[in-house]
Amino acid sequence: MGYSPLARVLATAVCGIVTTLPLVGTAMAATADKPAAELVRDTFAAAAERYGTLLAKVQRQPGFPRTVENGEVRLVDVKDWTAGFFPGSLWYLYEATGDARWRAAAIDYTARTAPAKFDKTQHDLGFMLGAGYGNGYRLTGDPAYRDALLAGATTLVTRFNPKVGSIQSWDLWKNSTWTFPVIVDNMMNLELLTWASRAANEPHYRDIAIAHADTTLKNHFRPDHSSYHLVDYDPQSGAVRGRITVQGNADASAWARGQAWGLYGYTMMYRETRKDEYLRQAHRIAAFIMNHPRLPADKVPYWDFDDPAIPDAPRDSSAAAITSSALLELARFADKGLAQRYRAFAEAQLRSLASPAYLAGPGENGDFLLKHATGHKPAGKEIDVPLNYGDYYFLEALLRLKAAQGGADAGG
Template sequence: MNKLLSLSVLATTLLLSSCNNAPQEEPLAKVIDRGLKASTEQALLMAKDLEQQEGRLPKSIKDGKLETSDCYWWCSGFFPGELWYLYESNPTPELKKYAELFTERLEKVQHVTDNHDVGFMLYCSYGNGYRLTQNPGYKDVLVTGAGSLCTRFNPMIKAIRSWDFTNNGKWQYPVIIDNMMNLELLTWASKTTGDNRFHDIAVTHANTTMENHFRDDYSCYHVVSYDTITGKSHIKMTHQGYADESAWARGQAWAIYGYTMMARETGSPEYLAQAKHIARFLMNHPNMPADKVPYWDFNTPDIPNTPRDASAAAIMASALIELSQLDKSEEAKSYLDFAEQQIRSLSSPEYLAEKGTNCNFVLMHSTGHLPGNSEVDVPLSYADYYYVEALMRLKKLI
């Protein structure tokens, strides 16, 4: 019996030893700190590289070189906004200097009326800047910009027009799901000025989009065009996805983020329910990869041999973190757990660039417009912005 007992003790000891030697998951707080540190290092390198290039802002990589834009490109506000988030995390004079420098490069955008992405451009940059500094000049730019965005609203169609081009005459009044992201500027302006017109336009647009953009499974179309005489939708299709009836990954991410944000801004149970439906569609999709970083389209036939879209994962993670705090049901934890998995993946060597590489962008492997052979498997400024935003949201929870 003693011999048998000794063997049993030895077996137990070896088993425990084996378990103790198994790789331990990195604590989430450490993942967050590591991600913010890497983002700060890359952002400062990017800022110094572009400091003397007047008016230029980072966009992507093209032909192996950094591609920049002027302030009128729809992505122009993301890098300044990223700098503001990093300054919030680590309030150094250097980060504030660069956040102010690159924010000021968008000052002219407040007068833009031919672009629905004024909300993206100004609220990510000036909006974060005003939130952190209360600079009255920033407030003025934001209010003016909100007014400019409102000029694109048609009360008969009940939506803000996204693009002015008509796709060879196919579209009369195109509205894209991305446009949900621009409504936060309007809800902010309404609260700040007391002018309910901004709020009413935001809510009206969100309601019209909810009615016309979504399928029965809560996936969404990319583009819906409205008839300018009847105000009814007459075309539902894609422009950047695989097919008209496919689920373009970033479009789905814009959708969950947009309705989560509108639920927070209005307290509407209908918007919260919509966000939850979209979350279930995404989290339970059979083509969601194990690392939770989506393929560029959920329905492309060449899965798994097709590019990923880290930007869609970052946007989705940020939205799910916020949704987990708005939803009071038992599902809330599942949103946070899913977002944590996405952040862990994005913070791994597979997606997080080493210091000084990737033309100083933070994340690798995003996809902008694959059907147009544009920005395929490259870094994108908005992937970095929403990754840092998600890290900050998690940091505040922890």
């Protein structure tokens, strides 16, 4: 059983712009040859130190730490799609250390996300509830957490359109021409539905998750297995109206975090359904990322694989964190040779992220963990900053690496 927040809960109850960062030298030497178990242990120790300071700064304020803006920690309210990642990281720190202070803090911040379970205005309830309530239920078995997750799943399915076969991602923006926008990120919210289907013995949730994954598989991917960011549908006929980007470099470019969401999403959906087409797609996306000619030597991608400014383009450490976590799970479903490649690639990414080139030291980075993430470059927002979801998937990947090194089942 693994570290994805909802994958194990049933069983548990009865988871400046950087351009040319060095692969070797002082920055990487600290992690290059360290045994994996020691790497995980030391990185969690550093994470506990950073987050202890961060928690002390924000705990008495309303909101959730998302990033650093103008040198200060930026807090967001419960309606922000990233609200659940900070409580999720606290649960991972508790899981890794057994320290009761992290459990107490995680309980506190998870409770603060409670309004999200009834929020019908967005699709991100899997992020907002799964990271906090999902991990909380997995680690404590608290039935109130189960109830919150089921409420969130019931809310999420109200955004499903059977003619499109998808869950609508965003409500229609002012001045946009979209009629039913679906972004590749939405794959990440399907785990809430597959979990709810088992927890409530209600096939409807699973059927919607499969329909959405099938529609995305059909319409979001190019012949090279990279993904468009957004597909717009006609809500009456289900026909595709357009394929565009919002957060990537161009409509036809490969936005790095979008590729990571797709990899993680189809790996998770294979675990949840055992549908072979999902596994094949996960392998294809993995090959696209791992073999890309513009992937830097340290395996932390530029924010978009097709940014013409490469190599003078921002990195996205959050995309590397998501990718490494996904590959460690995908390795469970691969033959021996491919599994070894996936684990080696993921471990190399984690060694880069755990090096001083990316992992913040004391007093740096607003006391978040990972430096050099990119949130929304086209909008000029969150460029070369920490991001709470980068930290969350980094900690998840470290736990998965620890489980894999120990011979445990590290994915679901």
